Amino acid sequence: MKFRAKIVDGACLNHFTRISNMIAKLAKTCTLRISPDKLNFILCDKLANGGVSMWCELEQENFFSEFQMEGFSAENNEIYLELTSENLSRALKTAQNARALKIKLTNKHFPCLTVSVELFSMSNSSRIATHDIPIKVIPRKLWKDLQEPVVPDPDVSIYLPVLKTMKSVVEKMKNISSHLVIEANLDGELNLKIETELVCVTTHFKDLGNPPLASESTSQDRNPEHMAEVHIDIRKLLQFLAGQQVNPTKALCNIVTNKMVHFDLLHEDVSLQYFIPALS
């Protein structure tokens, strides 16, 4: 298996760094899937992750000036690697004002993803910082658990309010309750509710707008004001919101009553899907 890629454009480098910072906030350990056209950061819904799963996808040609990979085999031309997300974001942090960034799969005492940053320096000599990120190659037989999650038909699909606002609300709510109800309707209303013995707090967001639903028939049957709700762990929601440092280009959430909430974001050209299951 081989992989080597290079980024020379400053804007692409910054964008890639921001994505990796976001991933580092969302998942301590994640899977990086390399395929000829795409890179994916994957978190599958194992018990260890509390049932949360994540699927982040980017088109490699939007970032890399050079990209070569050779997967597991000709029929399975993909590479799945497990790594500590923070390592990648830390390595990329040094590339803030770099001339070029190279990433490649290497084996120096242990398999790693080597990130090599060529920095500008005062003198004409180049200054190189290299980071060897230890990785674990995921065997072929486990790939089936790491496929793109199927998005079930949502009961309600709604555009999200400004994530920063949501985050500050949820942050305060976290001090009161450990779980929260997220509910929304087809009338552009979304509520975040917490309830304890002593107090109930609800934050109402209005006029958010709803994307067109896939199946028109269901939308006609339903009362647009009817709320679809799901109880979730507040910390999981907070972790998701904390990862969004920059307001996304597009953000919507799909609620499947009492089953899960699915967040679908687009950061310029990188898509992020985040699934939080309902509390049982």
Place this chain on the structure above:
Amino acid sequence: MKCLVTGGNVKVLGKAVHSLSRIGDELYLEPLEDGLSLRTVNSSRSAYACFLFAPLFFQQYQAATPGQDLLRCKILMKSFLSVFRSLAMLEKTVEKCCISLNGQSSRLVVQLHCKFGVRKTHNLSFQDCESLQAVFDPASCPHMLRTPARVLGEAVLPFPPALAEVTLGVGRGHRVILRSYHEEEADSTVKAMVTEVCLGEEDFQQLQAQEGVAITFCLKEFRGLLSFAESANLNLSIHFDAPGRPAIFTIKDSLLDGHFVLATLSETDSYSQDLGSLERHRPVPQLQAHSTPHPDDFASDDIDSYMIAMETTIGNEGSRVLPSISLSPGPQPPQSPGPHSEEEDEAEPSTVPGTPPPKKFRSLFFGSILAPVGSPQGPSPVLAEDSEGEG
């Protein structure tokens, strides 16, 4: 002793104290004829730091009241640092700082004269002490490099703030390489990320080292001096020798000079076997300059134990300086070296000819700094087994 610091120098003094606080818990303050010296050593005696402020640094400097002996004292670093804790405050509000040592009252008085007539007086209690003096000589080190501190400051940016140790070496093409050093753990399933920074020869004002030399030292302690040197815009020199020998970091300008002496890891294969640490087949840390077409190889082989920075020569110096960094008896916890460690008999191993002095230190260090899995602290087996010539 009485001295007066004014203007911007107050902040410089404060920064120096911050720097020293990264090393040790006790500050040795000694007014000398050629200036005020502030020194410290860490609990395991593997790092020593000293700043000497020339008389010109002060608006007024009086080492000792006429007719009296030079006093010297030892104060808790925490106490002294608390006076200078907020550098921003020092810069904005403090106009003058007066430090005086009164033998009779046993108090070190630090008085900050601030704006608007505010005067803050700190009375710090001190202990009498022997002079803290490490024996080291930069000139005796075969390798040295000198560069503006800023270059090194930028170079260490890619390393995680929590990184304990770093390896510095010279690769092919005289490229200077800094590489994160991680003690390999026996059953570690999670490996640490390895970061390496490669600098060109042109970044250095002076580079006098053979290709292939490398030393590993504590980055955290080095950062103390580095941040001071960067803020003062000074050049930083690193004098070093073989792995195991202390590395000397120096800065200098017309008003002050600073020396940090740090222990470096030594190479001892046999040592590891003695301890029965079965996992110890550490691959040779190869420092490679990834940018150059040819991989660089380094001389640093299986590095297992830390060596003390200091050598003490009890009574050999014959100078007014009484060594007080002396050996403590064998397997003691690292915090133990204190004033009572001056007794000659305890320091005996170092004066016995043929016995490499650092042996006992090494055992102290080993327990205090590295504590790798399964390694006992007893020095005796070490002394017995590893009798190979040691620097």
